[in-house]
Amino acid sequence: MIELFTDPLILGLVLLGTILGITVGAVPGLTGTMLIALSLPLTFSMEPVAGLVLLVAMYVGAVSGGLISATLLRMPGTPAAVMTTLDGYPMATSGRPGRALGLGVGASLFGGLISWLALWQLSEPMADWSTKLGPFELFSLVVLALALLAGVGDSTRARGLLAGSLGVLVAMPGMHPATGELRWTLGMTSMNEGFRLIPVLIGMFAIGKILEDLTGKGGEVEKVSGKDSAWIPFGVWKKQLGNLFRSSGIGTLIGVLPGVGANIGSLAAYMAAKRASSKPEEFGKGSEEGIVASESANNATVGGALIPLIALGVPGSVIGAVLLGALIVHGLQPGPLLFRQNPEAVHAIIGTVLVANVMMFLVMLGCARWIAKLSLIPKKILFPLVAGCCIWGAYALNGLWFDVVVMLAFGVLGWRMETAKLPLAAFVIGFVLAPVAEENLCAGLMASGGSYLPLLTRPISLCFLITAAVLLLWKKKGSANKP
Amino acid sequence: MRPSTRFAFRLWASSALAGFVCLFGIGCGSNTEDEFPENEITVIVPFAAGGGSDVFVRIFQEAIRKNELCPHPIVVKNVSGAGGTIGSRAAREAKPDGHTILCLHDGIFTAQHYGNALWGPSDFEPIASTGRSGVVVAVSEDSPFESLDKLMEEAVRKPNQLVYGTNLGAPNHYSALFLQKGKPGAKFRFTQTGGGAKRLAQLKGGHVDLTGFSVAEYEQFKAAGIRALAVLSEEREPSFPDLPTAREQGVDAIHGLMQFWWAPKGTPPHRMAYLESLLREAMATESVQERLSNLHMDPVFQVGEPLRETIRQRSANLEGITIENKTPLPPLEWIVLSVVGVCSILVWREAKA
Numbered sequence: 001m002i003e004l005f006t007d008p009l010i011l012g013l014v015l016l017g018t019i020l021g022i023t024v025g026a027v028p029g030l031t032g033t034m035l036i037a038l039s040l041p042l043t044f045s046m047e048p049v050a051g052l053v054l055l056v057a058m059y060v061g062a063v064s065g066g067l068i069s070a071t072l073l074r075m076p077g078t079p080a081a082v083m084t085t086l087d088g089y090p091m092a093t094s095g096r097p098g099r100a101l102g103l104g105v106g107a108s109l110f111g112g113l114i115s116w117l118a119l120w121q122l123s124e125p126m127a128d129w130s131t132k133l134g135p136f137e138l139f140s141l142v143v144l145a146l147a148l149l150a151g152v153g154d155s156t157r158a159r160g161l162l163a164g165s166l167g168v169l170v171a172m173p174g175m176h177p178a179t180g181e182l183r184w185t186l187g188m189t190s191m192n193e194g195f196r197l198i199p200v201l202i203g204m205f206a207i208g209k210i211l212e213d214l215t216g217k218g219g220e221v222e223k224v225s226g227k228d229s230a231w232i233p234f235g236v237w238k239k240q241l242g243n244l245f246r247s248s249g250i251g252t253l254i255g256v257l258p259g260v261g262a263n264i265g266s267l268a269a270y271m272a273a274k275r276a277s278s279k280p281e282e283f284g285k286g287s288e289e290g291i292v293a294s295e296s297a298n299n300a301t302v303g304g305a306l307i308p309l310i311a312l313g314v315p316g317s318v319i320g321a322v323l324l325g326a327l328i329v330h331g332l333q334p335g336p337l338l339f340r341q342n343p344e345a346v347h348a349i350i351g352t353v354l355v356a357n358v359m360m361f362l363v364m365l366g367c368a369r370w371i372a373k374l375s376l377i378p379k380k381i382l383f384p385l386v387a388g389c390c391i392w393g394a395y396a397l398n399g400l401w402f403d404v405v406v407m408l409a410f411g412v413l414g415w416r417m418e419t420a421k422l423p424l425a426a427f428v429i430g431f432v433l434a435p436v437a438e439e440n441l442c443a444g445l446m447a448s449g450g451s452y453l454p455l456l457t458r459p460i461s462l463c464f465l466i467t468a469a470v471l472l473l474w475k476k477k478g479s480a481n482k483p
Numbered sequence: 484m485r486p487s488t489r490f491a492f493r494l495w496a497s498s499a500l501a502g503f504v505c506l507f508g509i510g511c512g513s514n515t516e517d518e519f520p521e522n523e524i525t526v527i528v529p530f531a532a533g534g535g536s537d538v539f540v541r542i543f544q545e546a547i548r549k550n551e552l553c554p555h556p557i558v559v560k561n562v563s564g565a566g567g568t569i570g571s572r573a574a575r576e577a578k579p580d581g582h583t584i585l586c587l588h589d590g591i592f593t594a595q596h597y598g599n600a601l602w603g604p605s606d607f608e609p610i611a612s613t614g615r616s617g618v619v620v621a622v623s624e625d626s627p628f629e630s631l632d633k634l635m636e637e638a639v640r641k642p643n644q645l646v647y648g649t650n651l652g653a654p655n656h657y658s659a660l661f662l663q664k665g666k667p668g669a670k671f672r673f674t675q676t677g678g679g680a681k682r683l684a685q686l687k688g689g690h691v692d693l694t695g696f697s698v699a700e701y702e703q704f705k706a707a708g709i710r711a712l713a714v715l716s717e718e719r720e721p722s723f724p725d726l727p728t729a730r731e732q733g734v735d736a737i738h739g740l741m742q743f744w745w746a747p748k749g750t751p752p753h754r755m756a757y758l759e760s761l762l763r764e765a766m767a768t769e770s771v772q773e774r775l776s777n778l779h780m781d782p783v784f785q786v787g788e789p790l791r792e793t794i795r796q797r798s799a800n801l802e803g804i805t806i807e808n809k810t811p812l813p814p815l816e817w818i819v820l821s822v823v824g825v826c827s828i829l830v831w832r833e834a835k836a
Contacts, residue, residue: 037531037561041541131688135674158833162826169823172816175565175599178675179809180652182565182599183816189572192599193564312687312707314680321531324680325538328699331777337706398562400573422830438815439675446674446810447646447690 014057018359021061028075028206029393032062036322048330049348059319060356067104072375075206080298082425083266087290095226097372102230104295105364111296112357114248115303127311130256135444136454140464142437145264147468148271149426163422167430177435178442190402199394199407204424206390208414210383224375230368240292243273251297255304263432269297519754523556527585529570531563540586546768568600579747581754588742589654596801597652604794607745611762614780616740617698617720618658619711623686631713632732635666642670648682648691658695658738660804665736699779722779759786
């Protein structure tokens, strides 16, 4: 594995992929999936190993880059960075943008390394474990995640639930995720797929934020300023060690599950950190623990998502599916035989996760000083740029103007929700989880012939549901105790 | 005006003028004599980038570019979603000038049959079919069923008990429906499992009893602990000479996935002919042949009357299929709507307090 990364060409490709990934990750509207899909045909003419190295490096970079815009602009560049906006942005507006970036970058590296270890050493047992979770277990897991939503942000429980359930509602139109039948499309074919994630996400956060700042009275706009260092002393990390290990572990485990991915990974780690914290009241107001939990978990999902891809040939994420396509085009046979037949390809993938995470850390830390200056760009220049990227990104997704209209409409909704103090993060996560929950519940019911009983008789599913119930009730007591 | 500025202005103005002249020249030229293609040819892929269909089209795109088969580039446009219906509608509504075409497999038949699209194959001009994948039926390694006929007997004896993992409404679902039809009295219990990789996970985890894979998927997954019982082709697949067909086991079911290229209705015949020969040349290249064999695809190439006959036959086959025994599912959309209502009241009361 080591020899591969002494080749300057391979190292150059990792660096290139990481930087490109960070860039698309940071720009609201452009996503890692888009970058990797567009680069895939370019790798056809490369050596298989070189192509894989480039694509995996892009994946690592894209998940990491999202924290830049999430922290400095409160616009998550990727869905995985939604939870980072909650604490990264408040910390940046309170004059510590460097520290917020430094924490995010360091935590990303740690999460990446933990998931790399799991990918390297534990991929077979973990992949086997992942197949044990059937539709009922996945549904219960999503119920657990939705229960966690109630405590997101610094708003009240009712507001968190309303925002989350609105997100779920907005996910309803379109093709039924289980039966494939159409629902609430108003007879428009454009609505067959419902509202897509990227237009909704960038509309809510980026366009919503622009509208909010434009309509802010008399320039009372929050400003990100400060020239603090992004270098986080070792002592700070020592204090976060428990949080880092817990969040990276959660991220890796959830990343392994197909279709659940980085969003739930960072949500679950964030909420777990909030509950374990001695200062839960700081969450949502610039908590260091919050940034660390979200960012270590979302990078940990990368290694996690590659585990079933390498061990079984089952992609754990959308990007994993594209990588699977890349393997096949290069004549490699993904699946359990890959280890034996093409060990160099497996080593290239595993090695790149490690090297790209380290490069991501060096690049982002090295550039943090300049990255932080991003927020000093005057809004009259920045906003048209961001809006342009958003419109282009929404259109480029599928070449449909419908997506652009959807994005603008959700921009208005995001802006109104922000004024009504409904947490946007809860809305987006509800939106992401709804189809996963519905597909798995319905798939389970179809397999059981309509019986709900397996939800309670299957042990893992029961565990998730009990935890969800306990979390909701426990939270109630906690808030009642507040003065 | 300083001389240098004046020079720059003149340069700019003259190049702009030249540009306009060129534009007009090209515009006029194309009006008088039909030069096709005038610019890039866009292929709509109605699935996400990186998926099976996307990779398939990009193999052709690369071959056309490398061998300079077309003076203009081939552009792949992914218009994904809703089982391919969003992309197929975009292609149907595109200008029928040959510059926008669609590549879509049997999903174009099944989406119409399942009721998710009001349009189907007859709303397009078929250009060519360029490859066929066989379909296998597979069970988990520890399944008690060693052959398809034993499994089908069980499905007749105990109808609606064996759980079949499919992607409802997609061609994969229809493979199972053909299987059911091939053995009178047999009934499966269908459940939604999504794409090939998800079906593997569900089969391995014991959440479904059987499912279907393309031959390429099976080749890729078989070492994960699954076993094919039959292939639904007319003859045995060259990649798996030991795997019997369904017909050999007394189940009269034939199904496979064909890749078709379609142009919007009304595309002029000579442009159709150009596209046809472009695909024929691309198909003959070494790189396409090699990559299709990597994908375990049978490199069939059909145009003209044989192609029309294939399409007619596939439509006719679907006519005998009915969708039945659906499990009643909870009306989640209305449940969510009421939860939103309850939460709104809670928030409203909180805001008042």
